[in-house]
Every structure is written in structure tokens, then in C-alpha cells.
Amino acid sequence: MTVPQKPDTRRIGKGMTIAAWIILLVLLTLFFSHKLDQQRNPNQAVFSRLNEAGTQEVVLKRNRFGHYVSNGEVNGRTVEFMLDTGASDVAIPAKLADELGLKRGQPVQYQTANGIVTAYRTTLDSVSIGPMIVHNVPASINPGMHDMEILLGMSVLKHIEFTQRGDTLILRPYE
Numbered sequence: 032m033t034v035p036q037k038p039d040t041r042r043i044g045k046g047m048t049i050a051a052w053i054i055l056l057v058l059l060t061l062f063f064s065h066k067l068d069q070q071r072n073p074n075q076a077v078f079s080r081l082n083e084a085g086t087q088e089v090v091l092k093r094n095r096f097g098h099y100v101s102n103g104e105v106n107g108r109t110v111e112f113m114l115d116t117g118a119s120d121v122a123i124p125a126k127l128a129d130e131l132g133l134k135r136g137q138p139v140q141y142q143t144a145n146g147i148v149t150a151y152r153t154t155l156d157s158v159s160i161g162p163m164i165v166h167n168v169p170a171s172i173n174p175g176m177h178d179m180e181i182l183l184g185m186s187v188l189k190h191i192e193f194t195q196r197g198d199t200l201i202l203r204p205y206e
Contacts (some may be wrong), residue, residue, distance in 0.1 A: 067082035072111060077157070077161040086203055089161040095200040100180070103160040105131060111180050112160065118184030120169050121158065122150065124176035126159045135172055146173045158187050162206050 071075070073092040082088050089177045091114075099114040105123075108131055115122075123133065135151035150171035158168045160183075169186045176182075192203045 054103045072100040072102070074099070077101060082203070087162045089163060091140040091200040091202065091204040093200070099107070099200050101160055103158065103183075105158055105181065112183040113180050114188065115182040115184050116188060118182045119153065120171045120184045120186045122171055122173050122176065122182040122184060123132060123153075124179060124181070125172055125174040127181065128153070128172040129178050133170075133172060139171060141171070141173075145175070152176070158183070160202065163191060163202060 048206070073094055077089055077091075079087055079089045089101075091101050094100050101112050101114070103110060103112050110127070110131075128135075133153045133155075135153065137152045138149050139152055141148050141150055150173040153170050153172055155168040155170050156166065158165050165187050190205060192205055194201045194203075
């Protein structure tokens with residue numbers, strides 16, 4: 032006569048403990064990944080307000096690395112910008128330019144912190160951060176940029192008045 036086997040409760044308990052630890056690690060990874068992303072881009076939801084003069088302005092917070100990074104739009108598509116007063120044009124990584132359907136124009140050379148690079152001229156129909164929109168923006172497609180962040184250079188920033196106060200940058204359209 033055979034005796035029915037009892038499930039090994041120790042084995043089940045060990046499996047449940049391992050599963051609980053895996054779930055906890057996944058949840059912690061998701062939580063801290065979001066926190067790190069918020070530290071890198073604290074302006075994922077762009078904050079705008081009316082100032083005393085009734086002008087719309089955008090308020091950006093500096094990230095933990097000392098840069099102003101913000102979500103915005105290029106030709107109606109959501110992108111991420113890093114404001115760069117040292118860049119003459121808006122510089123777009125080639126992979127992102129392809130996703131945005133931008134056409135490569137005349138090659139042009141730029142002197143950058145990493146040396147001379149060859150990029151390709153293009154024109155953006157619109158660039159916006161919050162309620163501020165600039166139309167017909169000269170830009171360049173840079174095959175040497177490997178991330179998906181657009182450098183928002185002076186071809187846009189020259190149309191915007193900006194004031195820095197502590198860790199805050201206030202952007203206003205020129206009137």
C-alpha cells in the first residue's frame with residue numbers, strides 16, 4: 032500500500048519567500064528608477080504661470096547636475112530638451128531626427144567641446160516649452176549625439192527672455 036505524498040511545505044515556503052524578494056526588488060527598481068529620472072529631468076511636467084504684467088512664463092528647476100532639462104515639443108511631438116546657451120542651433124541626435132521625420136540638408140561643421148563635428152542643417156516647424164512656441168527654427172542633425180536629448184540652443188533661446196534665480200530659470204517670450 033502506498034501512502035499519499037504530502038507537499039513539501041518547506042519547499043513551497045522557500046519558493047514563496049524567493050518570489051516575494053523578487054517582487055520587492057522589481058518594485059524598488061521601478062520606484063528608484065522614477066526618482067532618478069525625476070532628478071535628471073525635474074521639469075517633466077512643465078510649470079507655467081502668469082506674472083504680474085499678465086505675461087505667460089515658464090518656470091524650470093535645475094537638475095542635480097546643474098543643468099536645465101525640460102520636456103517640450105518639436106513639430107508637435109514630445110521630446111526632452113537640455114537648454115544650452117553655448118549652442119548656436121538646436122542640436123538633434125540623428126536617431127531622434129529620423130523618428131521625427133526630419134530631412135537632412137546641407138552639411139555644416141561645428142566646433143564643440145568634443146572637437147569638430149559634421150552635422151546637417153534642417154528647419155523645425157515649431158519648438159515649444161509649455162505655452163511658448165517658436166516657429167521656423169534653424170536646427171542641425173548631429174550623428175555624433177547618442178542620447179535622445181535635444182540641445183536647445185540660441186536659435187530658440189534668442190526669442191526668449193530668461194532669468195535665473197537660484198536653482199530656478201524663468202522663461203518669457205520677448206514682447
